[in-house]
Amino acid sequence: xxFDKNTSKSKQNKIIRYLYRVTIFxxxxxxxxxxxxxxxYYIADIPGLGWLAEYYxxxxxxxxxxxxxxxxxxxxIIEYLLTKRKSIKITLSGYIRGSxxxxxxxxxxxxxxxxxxxxxxxxxxxxxxxxxHLTLVMVLIMAGLYSIIxxxxxxxxxx
Numbered sequence: 079x080x081f082d083k084n085t086s087k088s089k090q091n092k093i094i095r096y097l098y099r100v101t102i103f104x105x106x107x108x109x110x111x112x113x114x115x116x117x118x119y120y121i122a123d124i125p126g127l128g129w130l131a132e133y134y135x136x137x138x139x140x141x142x143x144x145x146x147x148x149x150x151x152x153x154x155i156i157e158y159l160l161t162k163r164k165s166i167k168i169t170l171s172g173y174i175r176g177s178x179x180x181x182x183x184x185x186x187x188x189x190x191x192x193x194x195x196x197x198x199x200x201x202x203x204x205x206x207x208x209x210x211h212l213t214l215v216m217v218l219i220m221a222g223l224y225s226i227i228x229x230x231x232x233x234x235x236x237x
Contacts, residue, residue, distance in 0.1 A: 094150065094153070094154065097146070097150055098147075098150055101143050101146050101147045101150065102147070102218075102222075104139065104140075104143045105140060105143045105144065105147065106215065106219070107130070108136040108137070108139045108140035108143065109140055109215060111130045111131075111133075111136030111140075112133060112136050112137055112140065114131075116130035116131050117130075117131035141190070144183075144186055147179075147183075148183065151179065151183070165235055165236065166233045166234070166235055166236075167233060167234055167235075167236055168232065168233050169230065169231060169232060169233055169234060171221070171224075171225055171230035171231065171232065172231070172232035172233050174221055175218065175221050175222070175225070175232065176232075178214055178217050178218045178221060179218065181210070181214045182211065182214045182215065182218065185207050185210045185211040185214065186211060188207050189204075189207050189208070189211060192204055192207065
């Protein structure tokens with residue numbers, strides 16, 4: 079009976095990991111799609127990739143995957159706090175990547191708020207938000223590559 083419980087948890091972890099990776103991939107893809115680089119460098123001319131040059135298509139797909147990311151992160155935080163806090167230790171790599179993702183969520187939410195007429199953000203602050211968001215994306219990509227190359231995990235089990 080205990081074996082079935084571990085097997086279902088293992089499958090659940092694999093699904094969450096897969097969803098997280100797919101979500102990050104599409105967030106990066108559509109985030110860069112919001113900048114005109116796919117049209118400028120003729121990537122959108124490749125058959126099947128024309129949608130990458132459409133600003134509003136990439137923007138709404140970016141928003142949908144951002145909502146999915148918020149859901150995944152909320153689930154993982156609640157699961158950790160309620161059930162895994164006593165058996166899992168978050169590593170330094172996990173804290174760094176978690177902080178970067180938190181910064182991305184905060185700057186992303188502020189950029190969504192900026193799109194509303196009532197936001198009233200100063201132009202300099204908007205540029206600062208865009209630069210922070212883009213810098214944090216680059217840091218997350220580099221931290222992810224570092225973690226893959228040096229096999230750094232988000233956490234380790236001690237029980």
